[in-house]
Amino acid sequence: MPAVARRATFAGLAGSLVGIGLARFAYTPLIPAVVASGWFSPAEAAFIGAANLAGYLAGALAARGAVRRLSLGAILRWSMLAATMSLVCCAAPVSLSWFLAWRFVGGVAGGFIMVLAAPAILAIVPTGHRGRAGGLIFTGIGIGIAASGLLVPALLGLGLPAAWLGLGGIAAILSLASWREWPAAPPQAPAARVRIGGPVLAIIAIYGFDAVGVVPHMIFLVDYVARGLHRGLAAGAVCWIAFGAGAIMGPGIAGFAADRIGFRPTLRWVLVANCCAVAVPLITVNPAALWASAAVAGAFTPGIVPLALGCIHVLLPPGGEAARSAWRAATIAWAIGQAAAAQAFSYIFASTGAYSVLFMLGTAALIAALILDLASAPRLRPWRHTV
16 A cells, blocks of 8 residues: 555555544443533433434534535644644533534534545555455544443543543544545536436435444443343443444454455444344343453454445446545445434433343344345446456
8 A cells, every 4th residue: 555545545544543443432431420520410421422323423424514614634633733722622611502612513513524535545545455444444433432332431530630631642643643644535526416326325324324233232232231231331341342343443354354355244233233233131130241242343443434434436437526425425324324313222222221122123124134135236337446
């Protein structure tokens, strides 16, 4: 891989780590401390978390317009700085509106980074290396998930403000380290209306169904083990660590496989693996099986991201307006799928108290994604890239 592509890939990894890994996922283990310290009530803490996802959706929607007004490098640099500031400014409980605003800003920054960074980077990566490069870029998400289980508890030992400042400091270092490594935007063709065909729409829909399917593990698995199975918080924490460990490895494994067997076959195997993992709690409560389930679901929650992007780039020229529009639509589908499923599953659980219903619904969503994948496959060839 050329040196310029390696440097840009590092910038992408840093961007996903700061904008998604830290700005979104590091908040999850901070919620109990935020409530216990009296900063906010449990309902307010949950509302603050939702503000980040709302900002992420807003950023994904606004990214196309932003890139027409500012240079790509400027948007990505300022997005990383905004994500950093969103962490630093949460170090003091000024007010609920203050927290909501900064969590929203962090979400917007993450949406910009997710939509704009990877397509621009992969456009300068040689074809035979795009799977690995995409895997490395989105490994940052996995590192953030793992950090939320390991780094945040250590920082909380110094106090809640120190935890926020520590996360902000890490984000600042990564922002500065990647400052000059972002690629320049390719020449832009005159603005034109872009139509996304059926094959790409199938990928977007598959990606959205997968977003729904992994929600039970992302939100409810730890609580299921800790309270539903009466095994305590320590046992729940082990599952979250397994989820985070898998998340670090997943994008790299998926990208490596995609470079060898193609993006579409790899996507199909990932859907099968996710479906099996989410169904495990319906079959057994064996601790080792639940750890494996958490690790697999953790691996391919971020691991499916480079595969979906790679599938789009097989169908559409990387770096072109059509590919950017398709990836923006996929990011929006993922955000809507996650937000809608989180709300719906929370309501269902509050009404029924049955964890099994949640895992059944997650499995059903992944089965739907797999059926759509199989049904659309004849129209989505060739999938193997050419060197």
